[in-house]
Amino acid sequence: MQFIDQARVAIKAGRGGDGIVAFRREKYVPAGGPSGGDGGRGGDVLLVADANLQTLLDFKYKRLFAADDGRRGGPNRRTGASGQPLLIRMPCGTEVRDARTGIVLGDLTEPGDALLVALGGRGGLGNAHYLSNRNRAPEKATEGRDGEEWLLQLELKLLAEVGIIGLPNAGKSTLISVLSSARPRIADYPFTTLVPNLGVVRRPSGDGTVFADIPGLIAGAAQGAGLGHEFLRHIERTRLLIHLVDASSDALVEDVQVVERELSAYGHGLIERPRIAVLNKIELLDRLDLEQKQAALESHLGSPVLAVSAATSANLNRLLAVVWKQLGLRDGDAQTDQSTDQSS
Numbered sequence: 001m002q003f004i005d006q007a008r009v010a011i012k013a014g015r016g017g018d019g020i021v022a023f024r025r026e027k028y029v030p031a032g033g034p035s036g037g038d039g040g041r042g043g044d045v046l047l048v049a050d051a052n053l054q055t056l057l058d059f060k061y062k063r064l065f066a067a068d069d070g071r072r073g074g075p076n077r078r079t080g081a082s083g084q085p086l087l088i089r090m091p092c093g094t095e096v097r098d099a100r101t102g103i104v105l106g107d108l109t110e111p112g113d114a115l116l117v118a119l120g121g122r123g124g125l126g127n128a129h130y131l132s133n134r135n136r137a138p139e140k141a142t143e144g145r146d147g148e149e150w151l152l153q154l155e156l157k158l159l160a161e162v163g164i165i166g167l168p169n170a171g172k173s174t175l176i177s178v179l180s181s182a183r184p185r186i187a188d189y190p191f192t193t194l195v196p197n198l199g200v201v202r203r204p205s206g207d208g209t210v211f212a213d214i215p216g217l218i219a220g221a222a223q224g225a226g227l228g229h230e231f232l233r234h235i236e237r238t239r240l241l242i243h244l245v246d247a248s249s250d251a252l253v254e255d256v257q258v259v260e261r262e263l264s265a266y267g268h269g270l271i272e273r274p275r276i277a278v279l280n281k282i283e284l285l286d287r288l289d290l291e292q293k294q295a296a297l298e299s300h301l302g303s304p305v306l307a308v309s310a311a312t313s314a315n316l317n318r319l320l321a322v323v324w325k326q327l328g329l330r331d332g333d334a335q336t337d338q339s340t341d342q343s344s
Contacts, residue, residue: 009062013067014041014083016040016123016147017039017073019073019143020037020073020141021139039072039079039126042082042120048113049090053090067120069147070120070144080123091156097154097155117150118149120147121145121146162210214235242278244278245277277306278305279297281309282315306319
């Protein structure tokens, strides 16, 4: 399935039905008077969050959505049928903006959330409304009004509590594939991950926490370089970031600084987001080299740095324990399956 996280669509609510001019013509009702009915109301347009959708792919091929118009009124003061509301389903986490002004109209985060984005037009009045002492046979009726029209910008921001970030080929996809049932594409060259990957990491209690593997960042990503700039929005909603660093690199501090600069340049408070620094691929280093690199990185960050191996699952239990603690979970939930903790 193709992952599409941005789309622009035009929506149009239904037009109201026209009122009509009619008079009662029954045989035994002399001077029956006006009986023209009102037009029905045009259908509204609503956006509804659907947990079964994961992408905005549907809106790549269909860009115009229109609700039903109201029906015209009938004789004997019959009101025309109203147009059926149009429900447009989209994935949870979709932010809706007015494409012309950029104003946020709403944010669909929970399944079943609904957002009314266009009101249907009001139906016209039949001539029965214009009966008065001065005009006993009005021949006036009004047309229905047009429904609202909007050009909407849709942006999908994944709903994940933990985001895994880092330079290309830092081992992010390997990590999420080991921690969860996600099966992203994994290879030994940069930019293997072209779209964000979601995985649910289970706790012994049976609950799960959603982790997101974000495509690798490079210098200038916030300004459009590489692939990461397309997906930085997906970590806006995360509560915690795992900053994965390739332990085999000869410039660990510089690697960390590149990612930090991009988080800062993108804004939205990402640089202040709680972050766990993790050295990955420790199976490639001897103990002395690892200790030196870990100490250098801790000196730069001013906080502890975890050392793990996603390939061999070494110390992943310790990493998850820190994640659960940072997320404020109960101590009992922080006890993870010991099978994921294999010392290097």
